[in-house]
Amino acid sequence: MEEVEELEKPNVLIVGAGPVGVLTANLLGSEGIPVLLIDQNPGILEIPRAISLDQDALRILQASGLGEEASKIMPSISWVEMISPYVGTLAKINSMGSMDGHPRLVSIYQPDLERLLRKGLERFDHVKLWSECTYLTHIESDSGIIVKVKYNGTTYRISTGFLLGCDGAHSQVREKQGWKLKGSSYKEDWLILDVDDLPNVLDKVEFICDPKRPIAHVPGPGKSQRWEFLLRNGETKEEMEKPEKVAELIRPWGELSSMKVQRKAVYRFQAKTVECMGKGRVFLLGDSAHLTPPFAGQGLVSGMRDSFNLVWKIASVLRKEASKDILSSYNMERRPHAKKMIRLAVFLGSIIMTRSRIAAFFRDLLMKFLSFTPARPYLSDLRLKPDNSFGKGLFLKKDTLRNSSISPGSVFPQAPLRSKDGNWELSDSLLGSHLCLVGYGVHPSRILSQSCIEIWKRMGGMILHISNQQQASEITSNSVEDVTSSFLKFFGGADRFAIVRPDKIVAAVFQGKEADDTVLRFAEIYRGKMP
Template sequence: MHNNKKSLPDTTDVLIIGTGPVGASLAALLGRYGVQTLVVDKIHDILLMPRAIALDNEALRILQLAGLAEDAFDKIVIPEVRMHCPMVGQFGRANTSGSLDGHPKLVTFYQPDLERSMRAQYQRFDNVTSLGGLELEDLRQGNDGVTATLRAEDGSRHQVRARYLVGADGASSKVRGLIGQDFEGQSYTEDWLIVDACQREGKAIDHVEFLCDHRRPTPHMPAPGGRERWEFMLRAGETREQMEHADKIGTLLERWIAPSELHIERKAVYRFHARCCKRFQQGRVFLIGDAAHITPPFVGQGLVAGLRDAANLAWKLSWVLQGRASPGILDSYDEERRPHAQQMIDLAKFMGRLIMPRNVLLAALGHGLMRIIGLIPPARRHFEELEIKPKNVFRHGLFVRRTRRCGVLRGGLLPQGLVRTDDGRILPSDDVLGDGLTLVGLGVDPGAGLPANLKHHWEQAGGRYLQVGLHGQRSKGSSPFVEDLGQSLMGAAAAGSLLVVRPDRIVMHDGPAENAARLVNDCLQLLSK
């Protein structure tokens, strides 16, 4: 899986420790941005064990950003999530049908398939080297870089000098320990048995269900390749050995599968955690994914949060390393990502309390109350249409804050839709935005109002231009032009507006076309802070 035909370099721009899906996604993004990257892991092969299983539309959009085609790995689109209590019946539902920003709201997947696709993606780039059989032993930071000591499988030690180091090495992160960023938060006292069954083609459910029985809560969902997953909470006194025994698993699953038809692919007992670091950065060392935060699985946001980390950090590292921005912008990674990661952890903890009532009284009261609340249309819509999910919108960070709330949401994601290019191709709008900072004109040529010297500075900072017109319109300027086929972009702000969009698709600034020079100057100042 790793390209061990390459030798271990002495120096690199970015050293990534860990090649799980988050580390691999960061490597693919840095590969696209042209950054010299070394990604190492102590193992060679992809782990075949129960781990992440759900992705939302934001995660799929980030995978698109990293270069994965829509059919790069198998997915099952989930139309709804049901919550059922044996005493009160179905008391909650989430509508996950349809799409947002060009992707399904919720899918399940098989993690090894995703990892294989992402590794193949970053191995396309000559500027990315991936090596297995190397474990981080130590790191030392200096004014201009990080020296990492890596131990190979034969016991030999090697030093690599990197400008920046990223820990993507999971919940037991060595990087986190070496920089002294201990987790804050809790471990649930309950252990869970995770069972993945296979050969379930045509028999598995087509949705996700939470069986919220206080005696043994059980999330249950399908996965690609004829797979189906159950998660059973252990009762007091039950041990790992008892629960992982084939006879016990057969008894637990007999309401769904006859013992003679049961084919277990994987089984494991886990303890879920809700933890987050105080900071995701120390000097030239960064933490992403489970190395920085661990989210209980009850809202399917663990891997999604890690992918958000990768998208946020990748372009900032690239811009600094390529001299397009000051190192000061790297502080915005923690400033932007940590609050939202904590919000997702809090939501997962809330959902966990719904799923895991401590006794029959709490179950009856809590689930009964949720069913009553569901009779109130605004409250039902808040839950069913996923409005309860915290939006990925920053309060502080690398964008120009607005004094009054109106117009497009700065610090939030630009919507994505389908556009048609001048040569007739129909593409997702993110594919047209490309890998740069983009000055987008809604119905106007974004570069027309910029003096030549300012255009030069903008382009030196990785800036580019895109004019968006209505369906059926044609270009009247010199900037690249697309038709907005579904009003996804044109509806983001008034016609005649300009938007500055970061490579991670966050809106950095906006304003009327006559203020083009001020918008660009403001963004250039942010990059140089």
């Protein structure tokens, strides 16, 4: 078959147009990066899969410019409850309220989210989607990558700068790289049952920790809900998917004849992480890089974090604002965090999946005891979930500020700010999609030397001054007012500064006297070699 050289050379080629791949194309498109997104399927898979997102995911959707539309189709979830048949509620985790400007937990219907993300691609002439296109292979060199694909019966050789594998658990890109998934598969199978048109709306997640048959019960948008039933020894996939068996399992919640079954399938969960998430010009995101049991609701969220972490780094390298060396921080940062989330899911699964009555009895005693100890907030306030923070990566780790909750490698918080014209905006919208030097109480341009300001500009950096209420009269075009005093609490005082990355990770914190030295030290690792 004739091979045709692609005339329009994308800077990035993405394999896999699931939610992570399409989100990545949207974020790259927002940066003005030419992208080709390919997928072997003709369109969206019209079945529910991922069913919840947290505030991190919503913040990423906000960054993509689709946050407002997404919020219309994602109702909040109030509680996560673990229930024992012997002692009642083991733990009741509060997911009400907001964090970083967004609800802490929402339910989603994945096909609707994917439709929103695909519609977002229409904003960009420089982003193309080829459906029913098959990835074949790729060859990497120092100067770029040649990717071979089959599309409309023709085999194409496409030159590109970076190849992103978002092609799921059976990733062909991962296989070609020779990177192995490491971890374990559960021995147990689960029946996943998605149902719509239920008479009542569910606003909480229920884990029924019954050793006879553990069950997860999760709300979806509107009148949809999901059940996950653990198969007992000897039960088969064929038996569990029969209508009469499904009707028997669902009967405590209603008659199957009055419900609309969207999906029924038997799955075996996995807890695995790839040995390398990215090297050179090839990177893996989402299920291509890590597979997690569903008990923590972090599968899709982890993939979205991958995308947010990687996209700005690629864009900065392509704009020649940063050294290609910064891309090594993607694997350094994301792989350990993804493993933490998998460990959390495995831990929660061990509580839920206990099938021994004796083990369940001691579990119930322990959980009840912990509810009367200082460990209670970790069970009741989502503190079990690891923060999206890193031990190693693209930041100046040793810098700290007294009385501050902001530290290098952690997430920079989001809160409302008031601009000079009196409008209120969430802070991420003001920080933008570039590096940002944020000063609290003192304008950064007043303490930086002119030479450092020029270096900062060459890095694509922006400057933002957050004033306290006493400084309202000093608000200028790149100043905003901390009306709620949220950032006073975060920074721990005035004359405090932070370098914030486009993915809202703190790269450095410092006081005014350290400004030039800090900017120069960060510029050295950003434009030169990683330490």
